[in-house]
Amino acid sequence: MLDRLSADIARHSVGLWSETAVPRLSLITLDELVAPADLLYDPMVCFISDGAKRAVAGERSWVTARGDMFLNTLRVPVTASCERVPYRSAIMRLDAHVLTELLLDMGESSPRPLPGPRGQVTAPMTPELLDAVTRWVRLLDAPDDIGPLAHRIEGEILYRLLGSPLGPVLRQFTLADSATARVRAAAAWICEHYAEPLTVEQIAAVAHMSTATLHRRFKAATGMSPLRFQKQLRLQEARRRLTAGETTAASVAEAVGYVSATQFSREYRSVYGLPPMRDAARLREQLTPGS
DSSP: OHHHHHHHHHHTOOSSEEEOSSTTEEEEEEOSOOOOEEEEEOSEEEEEEEEEEEEEETTEEEEEETTEEEEEOSOEEEEEEEEEEEEEEEEEEOOHHHHHHHHHHTTOSSOOOOSSOOOEEEEEOOHHHHHHHHHHHHGGGOHHHHHHHHHHHHHHHHHHHHTSTTHHHHHHTTOTTSHHHHHHHHHHHHHHHTTSOOOHHHHHHHHTSOHHHHHHHHHHHHSSOHHHHHHHHHHHHHHHHHHTTOSOHHHHHHHTTOSOHHHHHHHHHHHHSSOHHHHHHHHHHHOOTTO
8 A cells, every 4th residue: 555655656756846736735746865955844644655754853853654643733854864765745734714614523522631732743644544545646536536535535534533642632723723844833823923022931931831841841742942943943044045146155144134144154054054154055966857
């Protein structure tokens, strides 16, 4: 079944990342190992049918491989790298409204939250889940079936996820006033304001938490403190701009919120191993037209 899903993903992929006509479904296909990539994960479930990928978020690192699924419930900057190719995965972007309607249909109007927030969790796919995901991807072979059937199969996948080890964390995703929801709101707010001078007190106010509670729960959910989260966003955006050819490290440092170009260069080198301009030149050399 995994081979069949891998073949379906490859057949409908155009490049590394492919958006599809099926709502909330994207496909990832990679045939050669490439350098680790800085990404901003959104709420999603990743179903891996072949290969293996490592993701690093702050102090947390995890590997998901062939036959695994991975749930992420908040926006978080990560460094991702493939450890085994060919790599094939189907991505389901989470929609809280769709999930809430399903829980109501199941008679779960008051889901039980976990004691503390968890942003990411992995587990093996069951045969039933694998079958449903394969049928979801195969709708791309029959475009006329997408409208009538896509939301039904999506609902089946979510239903089976709720009964899996991902279920407790997935249920938290729908709660409007849980610790997880408040951490998610704080993370989203930092993503919007990362280039501004931020304080822990400001972020705690957004999350409606004390600074101590915010620090503890934010780190539990993301693998890093709120201010380190902000710094990672700044450095990732700076690297993207430099690789795209923006002029100087000093101008990019200012654009992403650094007051001191020296501090920017020091922090950039501590994360990426090279000064900003040398790192960007190295990345541009590695890139191919297909990258």
